[in-house]
Amino acid sequence: MRNFVSARAQEIPPSGIRKFFDLVLTMEDVISLGVGEPDFNTPWNICESSIYSIEQGVTSYTSNRGLQTLRDALSRYLAQHYHLNYSSDDEMIITTGVSEALDIAVRAIVDPGDEVLVAQPSYVSYGPCVTLTGGKPVPVRCTEKDHFKLNPDALAEQVTAKSKALIINFPNNPTGGVMSESDLKAIADIVIDHDLVLISDEVYAELTYEAHHCAAATVSELRERTITLNGFSKAYAMTGWRVGYLCAPKDLCDAALKIHQYVMLCAPVMGQVGALEALRSAEEEKNSMVNEYRLRRNLFVAGLNRIGLPSHIPEGAFYAFPSIEKTGLSDVEFAERLLKEQRVAVVPGSVFGEGGEGHLRCAYAVSRKELSESLQRMDAFIQGL
Numbered sequence: 001m002r003n004f005v006s007a008r009a010q011e012i013p014p015s016g017i018r019k020f021f022d023l024v025l026t027m028e029d030v031i032s033l034g035v036g037e038p039d040f041n042t043p044w045n046i047c048e049s050s051i052y053s054i055e056q057g058v059t060s061y062t063s064n065r066g067l068q069t070l071r072d073a074l075s076r077y078l079a080q081h082y083h084l085n086y087s088s089d090d091e092m093i094i095t096t097g098v099s100e101a102l103d104i105a106v107r108a109i110v111d112p113g114d115e116v117l118v119a120q121p122s123y124v125s126y127g128p129c130v131t132l133t134g135g136k137p138v139p140v141r142c143t144e145k146d147h148f149k150l151n152p153d154a155l156a157e158q159v160t161a162k163s164k165a166l167i168i169n170f171p172n173n174p175t176g177g178v179m180s181e182s183d184l185k186a187i188a189d190i191v192i193d194h195d196l197v198l199i200s201d202e203v204y205a206e207l208t209y210e211a212h213h214c215a216a217a218t219v220s221e222l223r224e225r226t227i228t229l230n231g232f233s234k235a236y237a238m239t240g241w242r243v244g245y246l247c248a249p250k251d252l253c254d255a256a257l258k259i260h261q262y263v264m265l266c267a268p269v270m271g272q273v274g275a276l277e278a279l280r281s282a283e284e285e286k287n288s289m290v291n292e293y294r295l296r297r298n299l300f301v302a303g304l305n306r307i308g309l310p311s312h313i314p315e316g317a318f319y320a321f322p323s324i325e326k327t328g329l330s331d332v333e334f335a336e337r338l339l340k341e342q343r344v345a346v347v348p349g350s351v352f353g354e355g356g357e358g359h360l361r362c363a364y365a366v367s368r369k370e371l372s373e374s375l376q377r378m379d380a381f382i383q384g385l
Contacts, residue, residue, distance in 0.1 A: 039366050043286075167199045303372070
């Protein structure tokens with residue numbers, strides 16, 4: 001019998017994050033710093049609004065673009081908080097999580113043979129999404145020396161005549177690195193000079209600790225060539241609700257909408273109702289969660305440095321990215337042994353591509369008590385090497 005699996009499906013690797021998460025499910029007494037998910041419950045007012053809508057029979061399809069009321073509220077929110085001005089009528093799509101937004105954005109612009117530059121370390125799905133279109137992901141390494149920002153010289157070195165787009169994610173998963181307005185201006189010149197499309201995944205925008213997040217589309221002349229991705233999962237503890245959004249100039253948004261119409265139709269209406277309520281009334285709860293993440297970050301990063309795992313201070317998201325090179329172990333070996341010997345789950349940095357090797361991604365989206373206990377276990381592991 002012939003192999004029925006497509007060459008592209010065979011080419012993409014399984015998620016390295018899920019590998020460790022699935023292993024954790026088979027073990028007891030594990031502190032998991034592996035999966036990037038808030039440990040908070042979704043604020044009750046969001047849940048209640050969705051429950052009430054179901055009781056009122058709001059269970060049907062919405063417009064392909066999403067609920068008009070949600071898009072209108074989102075348009076106002078983005079303008080007020082990030083100076084992003086997008087029309088709710090034809091420059092916005094509500095998607096089934098940011099994952100779908102990324103998928104349709106890539107498919108809307110990439111043809112077979114196109115090269116897509118990916119700032120790495122990066123979330124694990126960026127490269128595979130490009131591969132599935134027939135494009136070629138080209139890593140652009142972000143280094144600890146640069147605080148894991150995208151260095152314009154490193155970007156310029158990787159641009160070729162085949163380059164079509166650049167994917168960035170700041171605040172960054174897995175490093176917690178951020179890009180300021182001046183940092184973005186430095187890469188904007190390259191994006192414009194080489195006529196690239198910029199896909200900017202800003203799902204951690206609300207989780208920025210030292211300075212206000214700068215949206216890429218507000219910088220220089222990037223708006224007309226930028227696809228902005230964001231969602232409600234991280235800031236509002238709504239991961240399972242699967243509500244994200246894509247914002248872009250009309251021509252790019254229309255192209256993505258056609259793909260969305262065929263593969264997804266619309267995001268779940270219950271989730272969209274909850275997202276609308278999040279924008280209306282969950283600002284206080286969101287800010288409370290962000291403040292708690294800041295406290296956890298400070299506790300955990302200080303602890304990592306104390307036990308001999310050097311870590312820069314992540315300015316966004318909820319991940320620490322310590323170096324384990326001094327231990328003499330590879331990041332994969334360190335993570336596997338730490339899990340088996342001390343029951344602490346982390347993700348090897350090499351899972352996230354170039355620049356990640358020799359590091360660990362540790363999500364501090366768990367309680368301070370668990371973070372303190374994980375540090376004690378990690379210290380015991382290092383002392384035993």
